[in-house]
Structures are given as C-alpha cells and as structure tokens.
Amino acid sequence: MHNLALVQRELFHAGPMSRADLARATGLTRVTASGLVGELIAREVVVEQGPRARSGPGKPGVLVDLDREGLQVISLDLSGAEAYRGAVMDLTGTILARLEEPRRGRETSDQAQATVLALARNLLALADRRVLGVGVGTPGVVSDQGVVLTAPNIGWDGVPLRDLLHRELSVPVVVRNDANAAALAEQTLGGGDPDMFLVRVGRGVGGALMIRGELVVGRYNAAGEIGHVPVGEGGGPECVCGKRGCLESWISVPRLGELVQEAERAGRPIEDVLSGAGTKLGILLAPIVGALNLSDVVVAGPRSLLEGTFLDAAQEALRSRILGRFHTQVRMRLPADSDDIVLRGGLVMVLESELGVS
C-alpha cells in the first residue's frame, strides 16, 4: 500500500519510464516494482505506453505512466467574490471544461450549499473519463474532516461540506482552505521549496504554510491566517475586526485599490503606495520567516498590483530584518503559474488523497 503510493509519486513527478527505471528510482527491486505496476494497471491508474526508443544495448523497456489523460478530477474554487468557479481537469493540470455559478448577494448558508452542489454535479456530468475525486478550495477555516468551521464570506458555520458532497456525488471529496489549496498547487505543480509560506492577497489576506512538503494546519485548523495580525507595534487604519493596523487593512486588494486611487487624485507616485504596502508585508513576515528559517515566500494575487514595486519592497524589508549570522537566503516571488492556482490546488488535493502523490 505504502509502496504503491511511492510508485505513483515517482511516476507523477518523473514521467513515463520503464519498470526497471522505476525500480532504480524507488530503491525497490525490479520484481517488486514490476508487481506494483501490475497492480496499478489492474486498477486502471497506470497504462503502458509501448516500448522505449532503443538507446543502448539490452532489451528496450516498456514505458509505463500514470493514465494522465484517462483520469479526471473536478476542482472547485469558492473564493471568488462574484462567483463560485469550477473545472474538469485531467492529471496534467489541463482544464478541459469550466463552469461558474454566480453568487447572489445575501445568500443563505443552505442556498450556498445547494449552489455549490449543483456546480459540482454539472461538472461531473461534463467529465468524460473516470473521475478520481472532487477537490474544493474554500475561504474560511476547514477542519481535517472537511467541515467548514467558519467562512464569513459565504455565511458558513460548521458546514460538513465534504460529507455533503460525498453523499450526493458518490466520489471522494477533499475540502481545504483556498490558501492551502494554492500552496499545494505551487508546491507540487510549481516546484516550490518543501518549506514555503504562501500569502494570498485578495479581498482578504490569508496564508498557508508548508513544512517538509506537508501543510501545517495548526491547533485549531487556522494556520496561515495572518490577515488580522497587526503589523508592527500597532497603530494604523481601523480594521473590520476591530483592531488597528492589521495586515489586511494595509494590503488587501480593495485597500490597495483605494490607496492607488487616492494617490492618483493627489498626483503622488503610485510606487510610493505600493512600496509602503509591500514594506508592511515584509515587516509582518520577518518573525515568521526567521522563526521557521524559510527560504521561499510566495505571494499570490493580482499580478498588476504585486509584481515589481510591491514585491521588491516586501523582499527588501524582509531581508533587511532577517539577515544575520546564519547563511540564510530568502526569496519572495509570485507563483510559478498564478492562473487558476486554487483550481490546480484542488487537483493536487485529490492526487494526494487518492494516489498518495505529493
């Protein structure tokens, strides 16, 4: 069981190879690897791709690989302000179909659940291959049982979303916080460092932390929630949460929009605004990056706002606070591929839970 996952993981990351290659890569014997591949072929997860182009001496091997185009995954991103979005994807990450369900203002919790369920159902109907599972990235705090403990934006409070969808759809379902989904996507598909912090800048500000390739969930499933931690010693604009100077009150997209508009009206350079906001992010991140000795910080959000001035200022503020006697280096960057990062995270979630790929 454990070694089946090992083989799947190796295939996922290294691509098509022969059974003998697989044995060398995993450290198993050729016999064992061959047996495991047989089992996976029987499960219709792995397929043979014909003989390898002959290269050296010896019998050419038969390439095997995950059935990347013969298996599909449904992915949902519930973090959008205007709509719930979803897609049918194959294991390559290619989006084969998209659907959206607009969010009606002032939906009840039950209405939102029904809308999400309908979206998932419609996507499932669009899938034309075997569906491995459904991966959902939602705003809010999610338990490891897939219960949305609290999601103010959607009006959810203790909604057992995973069990609900699983009961209605009869396929495996994984539910996680949207920032966690994004971090998984960046880690597994984007080649992030095994130790990584990802900041998601949107209507709100959230984050996700990966250590040694695994998500950190925290004591109350709220790890990564840095939006409402005040920057520095205090002071600053009042935040919706009642405190002053929370990170979110400095760098959320709506807030940055306001500040940019103000600057434009007053004829001041926009760079000053973006640079100031980036600095706030760097200040807040410094203790985290220092305490965890991180080397990779990803900032996911609107590229037009974040790329350049904002990110440079954040990185400068962070580095100047971290640099010290330890040969520590840290880079701040945008995601390798920021399009549909939460949807791709949903794919990774299913791969992780169904195939043990991570």
Add this chain to the structure above:
Amino acid sequence: MHNLALVQRELFHAGPMSRADLARATGLTRVTASGLVGELIAREVVVEQGPRARSGPGKPGVLVDLDREGLQVISLDLSGAEAYRGAVMDLTGTILARLEEPRRGRETSDQAQATVLALARNLLALADRRVLGVGVGTPGVVSDQGVVLTAPNIGWDGVPLRDLLHRELSVPVVVRNDANAAALAEQTLGGGDPDMFLVRVGRGVGGALMIRGELVVGRYNAAGEIGHVPVGEGGGPECVCGKRGCLESWISVPRLGELVQEAERAGRPIEDVLSGAGTKLGILLAPIVGALNLSDVVVAGPRSLLEGTFLDAAQEALRSRILGRFHTQVRMRLPADSDDIVLRGGLVMVLESELGVS
C-alpha cells in the same frame, strides 16, 4: 521495527502494563504485542515486574516496563556562560551524577572540543549501568548530521561534534541546538502541546518550534533563531549584530539586568521595565503564533525575571494581537520543570533516536 518503537513509546508514556494492556493501547493483537515484548526483553530494554495486583476476574497479567533504572544516558549542556555542564541520568529523568568543566576565557575551538570530550568521558566513567547514548545541547546552529555549523559563543564553525564524540566514546551520540533540546524536554517530559514554540531567554535569545510533535529545523537548520529579528517596525537599541531593536537587544538577561538596575537607581518601578520588555516579546511572537495557529508558548529562562509581570505583559500583548474570529486560544507559560531543561532534553534526544520514543 516500527512497531517495536510503538511499544516502547507506549510504555514510556503510560508506564508499566501487561502485554494485553499493551495490545489494546497500540491496536496490535495480543500475540504480536507479546512477541514484540519478548524481543525487547531479549534486547534488555524492557523488564518484567511481576504480576499485577489482582483486580477483576481473569488471570492477572504480568507487568512489563522499560528498564527505567537499568539504563542510563549521558547528557551535556554546553550553553552555560561559565561552564560546560553534564550529567548521568536514568530514564526517569533523575540525575544520578553531575560534572562541570569551567570554560576558560578565550578558548580555541580545539580546546573547547577537548574539554567537552573530557567531560563526556568522565561522565561515562561514572555511569554504572548500560549507557544508551549521549545527548548534547549546544548553542549555535546544528545540522541534522550533528555538525555544529556555527556557534559564536564557543568559537565553533563546522565542528562535527557528533562524529567526534561517537568515534571517541563508541556510544550513540545526538547533538542539537540547546533551545531544541529544551523544547524536546518540555514536549516529552513536561506534557507540552504537540504544537509549541519555546523561547529561551538567556545571554542571548533563541527559540525552537515543534509541530505535530516534531522539531522544525528549517531550510538552513536555523529555525527558531528569533533573537536577531527586529521587533516592530524598527528603531530601538543598537544590537551586536548591527541592526536596531532586535528582540535580543530588548529582552536578553544581561539587557534586562541593566534595565532593572537603571530603574532602581532612578527610583522607577521595576515592573514598568519588565512589562515593557514582555510586550516586545508578545509583539514579535504575534505573527508567528498567528501564522502557525499555536496554542502553547513556553518561555524558558530565569524565573525571577520572567515569572509574573514579564510573562503577563507578553501574553497580554500577544493575545490582543491574535484574538479574532477563530476560536483560538493561546497560553504563555514557564516550563513545567525549568531545572536542567537542556540536560533533560539530552535524555529525550537519546530516547528518540535509540528507542523511537517521542
């Protein structure tokens, strides 16, 4: 192999029990548990303690337990300013013998190594039972291979301490940073939360982080090193590292001593000083505790300085910055047992590496 460690872990934490109890506690069958116990008895790690006082119906079981007093561990604490300290301990954590080697001012790296080796040798000679291994807590940054990458206080730079001691002493050796050792002690012997941050306030300020019961080491083995992260937006006293307002420049023991003396001379209340310093710590910890969603923060250091005002102020500053929409609670506290916390950490390190106990 894996289940042997499982049995040892269960015995360590739950104490003497019968083979049948062990089976129920571990989820293994009685047959398997019995076989594993037999193996451990053959290895002279576990001993029978005679029949249990008859309680209910049925044949009374025979109690088995780790041979807590028949196995010993050597522990070294190299973090002292005036001396290297060491002890012979049994598995209960009882200190059976102590030794110290004074630090001569301006030792060379080689001299320090020789002193530490001699200390370990002398302790080993004092042990009168089988020695499981040597656990060393040292200041500085330590690789997972037991190489002290950099320890300015001792003048070490890339010293392969583990291999050195292992070669000379012929017993298993584990080397870790002193704060990490303290965190392991608190976690395993003091009943800390599986997610925990420990701050060590001494001549310098260090820290250690445990997530899901495991130490976080970070990308460059420097996780926990928060002493030289500036508090807040900057400003404050100049630090030895060249930056301004580093945590260490606010709350190190020497610095607190200075501040207290100043206050006494000026006739100001000492509480103000301690409260201000505690607040700095709370401010720095807020992003860390928020991002990791921690619920347990331990502050290890001189009780007379930290207990009361300092800790209360730190906790107040931390809580006021963290509190939010998530049902998150966090407590700051002193260690359950602050005496010899690094030495007890050395014991845990050996237990972890030799018996898989954690």
Add this chain to the structure above:
DNA sequence: CATGTTTGTAAGTATGACTTACAAAGCGGC
C-alpha cells in the same frame, strides 16, 4: 553470428503481523 547487456517475470524464501485455538490463573455463585 556469437557475446554481452538489459528487461521483465517465475519460483522460492524471509519477515511481520494476523487469526484461531488452548492451557493457565484468577473471580464469583452455588
């Protein structure tokens, strides 16, 4: 075309845990 290399699988072995079965040792009710 003989030789050496590499692949994939068949057959047997070793390990570790599981299920089933049973003797030994206690308690309680009669």
Add this chain to the structure above:
DNA sequence: GCCGCTTTGTAAGTCATACTTACAAACATG
C-alpha cells in the same frame, strides 16, 4: 469446594509483501 466465566499469554498456522535467485526475450556491438 467446585463449576462456569473471564482474562492472560503463547503455540500453530495463514496471509501479505518484499526480497533473492534464476531465466527467457530482445537488443547493440564487434
């Protein structure tokens, strides 16, 4: 005091998984 019931610890056999050994098939090279 004895019979039935419960619990403990172990013996014997089964099952799953990976390993070692051995071999036929397919290819490159001289």
